[in-house]
Amino acid sequence: MVSCNVLVPQLFWFKKARTSFWIMMPVCLLVNVGMWFERFVIVVTSLSRDFLPSSWGHYTPTIVDVMMLIGSFGLFLTLFLLFLRFLPMVAMAEVKSVLPEQPQR
Incomplete structure (x- = not known):
């Protein structure tokens, strides 16, 4: 840590x-x-x-806890990738300004 x-x-x-x-x-x-x-x-x-010494014990995660952790990572990655898909980090105007000029028809 x-x-x-x-x-x-x-x-x-x-x-x-x-x-x-x-x-x-x-x-x-x-x-x-x-x-x-x-x-x-x-x-x-x-x-x-x-607070009661009689109830002290060790915590071991169950399969539900592990699946909740994996699911939360999966949901975050899915939403993050959707965000990048629909709101890209590079503006299209910047990309278009670097492209070579195309002849007008």
């Missing part, structure tokens, strides 16, 4: 790491994994500890 959220982002001090896609992508993925793991630890430890 500390390595993903504290140590790995220190690579951004180097210009090559900030400008290279192939270095930036794993660093960003590790930061996201670290942030997700941090929230997972906070939620799971708060749910697994009750």
Whole structure:
């Protein structure tokens, strides 16, 4: 958790790491994994500890929990790809301005 959220982002001090896609992508993925793991630890430890010592136990995710996690990732990716499909990141006016001129008929 500390390595993903504290140590790995220190690579951004180097210009090559900030400008290279192939270095930036794993660093960003590790930061996201670290942030997700941090929230997972906070939620799971708060749910697994009750105030009564007799009810203390370990939390193990069921198949429903795992499927909800996979489904939420799938829904996010689907909506994100639909967003990119209908509202592209590059404006069509910018693309048309770079195209070579076509002769008028």
